[in-house]
Amino acid sequence: MKKLFLLFLVQFCISVHYSFAQATTPRSLPAKRTNKPVIIDGKLNDLAWQDAAKADDYTEFRPVIGRKEEKGNHTETFLMYDDAGIYFGGTCFERNVDSIAKELAGRDGFGMNDYIGLIFDTYNDKLNGFEYFVTPLGEQWDAKMTPNQNDNNGGEDFSWNAVWKSAVVIHDKGWSFEMFLPYSAIRFSKDKVQNWGLNITRRRRKTEQQYTWNAINPNVNGFLTQEGQWTGISDIKPPLRLQLFPYFSVYANHFPSNTTEQKNWTNQVSGGLDLKLGINQAFTLDATLIPDFGQVQSDNKVLNLTPFEVKFNEYRSFFTEGTELFNKGNLFYSRRIGGTPIHLYDAYDDVKSNERMLKNPTEAKLINASKISGRTKNGLGVGVLNAITQAQYATIENIETGEIRKFQTNPTTNYNLFVLDQTFKHNSSVSFINTNVTRGGNDYNANVSAALFSFNDKKNTYNISGNASTSYLKYKTPDSENSLGYSHTLSVGKTSGRFNFNVSQSLTDTKYTSNDLGYFTNNNFINHNFYIGYRYTEPKGWYNRLFFNINGGLSNLYAPIGDIKSKYQNARINFNLNAQTKKLIWFGMFANFNPAQNDFYEPRTMGHVYKRGKSVAFGSWIETNAAKKYSVSAEFFERIFLNFYNLSGTDISLSQKYRFNSKFSIEHQIGFMPRPRSLGYTTTLSENDILFAVRKVSTVDNVLNLKYSFTNKMGLTFRARHYVSVVDNKEFYSLNKDGSLSTKTGLTEKYNRNVNYFNIDMVYTWQFAPGSFLNVVWKDAGFMSSDIANTRYFENFQNTLQSDQNNNLSIKVIYFLDYLQLKQKM
Secondary structure, three states: OHHHHHHHHHHHHHHHHHHHOOOOOOOEEEOOEOOOOOOOOOOOOOHHHHHOEEEOOOEEEEOOOOOEOOOOOOEEEEEEEOOOEEEEEEEEEOOOHHHOOOOOOOOOOOOOOOEEEEEEEOOOOOOOEEEEEEOOOOOEEEEEEEOOOOOOOOEEEOOOOOOOEEEEEEEOOEEEEEEEEEHHHOOOOOOOEEEEEEEEEEEEOOOOEEEEOOOOOOOOOOOHHHOEEEEEEEOOOOOOOEEEEEEEEEEEEEOOOOOOOOOOEEEEEEEEEEEEEEOOOOEEEEEEEOOOOOOOOOOOOOOOOOOOOOOOOOOOHHHHOOOOOOOHHHOOOHHHOOOOOOOHHHHHHOOOOOEEEEEOOOOOOEEEEEEEEEEOOOOEEEEEEEEEEOOEEEEEEEOOOOOEEEEEEEOOEEEEEEEEEEEEOOOEEEEEEEEEEEEOOOOOEEEEEEEEEEEEOOOOOEEEEEEEEEEEEEOOOOOOOOEEEEEEEEEEEEOOOOEEEEEEEEEEOOOOOOOOOOOOOOOOEEEEEEEEEEEEOOOEOOEEEEEEEEEEEEEEOOOOOOOOOOOEEEEEEEEEEEEEEOOOOEEEEEEEEEOOEEEOOOOOOOOOOEEEOOEEEEEEEEEOOOOOOEEEEEEEEEEEEOOOOOOEEEEEEEEEEEEOOOOEEEEEEEEEEEEEEEEEEEEEEEOOEEEEEEEEEEEEEEEEEEEEEEEOOEEEEEEEEEEEEEEEEEEEEEEOOOOOEEEOOOOOOOOOEEEEEEEEEEEEEEEEEOOEEEEEEEEEEEEEEEOOOOOOHHHHHHHHHHOOEEEEEEEEEEOOEEHHHHHHHO
16 A cells, blocks of 8 residues: 555656656747639649648657658648648558548548548637648548637537538558648638648547647647747738528428317428628628528436426537537527427416417527627637527417407527637637517516636646626516625636646625526525545556546535425435557446435425435446447446435446448447336325325436438438336325425325437438538437336337328528629629
């Protein structure tokens, strides 16, 4: 034990010493201008390439830090520019062409591809960048890079897309490529002479080796902080950036309502326009007029047994592309815009005994949306987003007279988001965010303001960050009182080197909420958390990389609830170990202990608490080498409650993928979550009679994905998902005032649940011109719900398929128009 401690101490001292060591001098590449024509065909045989600066001598940063490339597997690249844009080309040499990993995965679809990419930091602030990648089969990726702050809003935003050209050729020495980036595909200043941050990266997936032109050390915080320089760029001008994306779509929908009031078949023809306008060299206006999001992927709906709302992914391109500024502070949940009407369920309560609900739309209609975002050369980022949804109504019919009336479920609503983000040296920044929701009629308005900061020391080793927020709800009725709330977070930690740590505190009072334009679960807490981690990034023995950490936290109420004296909510301590082996297999193990808890949310009624027992959890996961034809990942998780109703629960997930060739692959994912003895809220019988149950919960989430790519511009995907969750209540209990449970008898209702969702998303995509697409989408949605808990999985699946299915077929054409190209042609 003493030897292990001394070894750890030595490693810790080495890592601390290394983290304070001076960084190597960044490499520099002179900017070379050409006036010769270039044909983008991947062959690099144009005379213009003789004018380019050569960037070679790449350095590995994973798995072996600092190792130089091997001759025969090395990389040679060239960079130059002219008045129209930037040219990047080169050769990724391979001694064995069969070593090239290649798969047609679609635009921005990583797949299991080798790749090479160019990273520009045009404002040279080491915080914000633009990335452009190409694969051996000629598919493109691009992304924006943003600061990797502690709020997890940094990193790479691959939803950002630009229009640029590339071509690739595979030959007996490896593969060669050419890229042309028009200046409209990048943002930069209008200075006469400029120096840009630059790095180039290549990845070989079958060996998981990754190289960069300017050396990267993964133990140092930040990627752009370790960039090289492209120097002496002169006399380039940001062009007028005006790009139009008009669309035309046709929808046919079939749902067998079989009523005289509604047709089984409906159709819709629509058109609209997305617009990108460069206001100046730094800022861009994005607008969507008459938006159409009917072809986005179906949500993964579930049976929600928790007291908190399910958070769904955003698939609408307008709200995913170029939103890195708007996501700061975690105050923006874009699904609120065009989401569930705030009085959706009130409409059902308003239906009288002689009436019936004819129609109650579950989504508000988005009229239009626009956003302005960008960053000045002094590092000031500005973002403004605005969207308007129209008033939404439920339709209610009088059964006796046939009279139709409307019930407003959502008023006309304006959503606004404003962000200022000032970056500084050493990967530091301060930000201000304001969200505002203004509703028509008598519904309340909501406003949230927040200030954020993140500061690193000169060595980029230690970080202090935090935020402070206020929320304000303004009610319009005289009997309602406005509400002002407050929240803050403070965090201190070490971010570079092998040894890392972090301690933080979060506080939210009883009135704070950001739920109107953000995702917010609960307030009234003071949380304290810690994290201690150590990482081995140099291959040794059996592993390439090895990480382990211990973390934990304590949560208390900010203010007591009702007559409950205790402020304690919960505590936890976790241990994690993750590793990659020399055979490129990832695996991990984790363990958790939770002491007894006071759950103030599971009762679903303010002023009540549920005393949950202490528990332990453990599990593991594994991922095989995904570059092989067959790959698998699996995870196992088990939680056991100690001396508390003999409760336990298991999560098992398995994912398998097989690539028949570079065009066709199949993937199957299944999640099985058996809870033979679970305990939780069932229903509220009266204000002081809250019903809990020991229950058997069986959940299966089954997903099948098929992908076939005809070319690197045309592909077909098929996704089918069946989700079933069955709740079989066994023993009923009443929740006592002290948080304990007492046996409940005499109930005639079982309150069982059997919920099934079935979805198919089949998408054909053809990029018939740069930035222009033809999409054909078939969507099928089925839903089945009952209180029968003794059916088996395949019975549920068959019953779901036999239920009424909503089928939707759509065709959408999006055409890209660039003002500069049109001007040249004219």
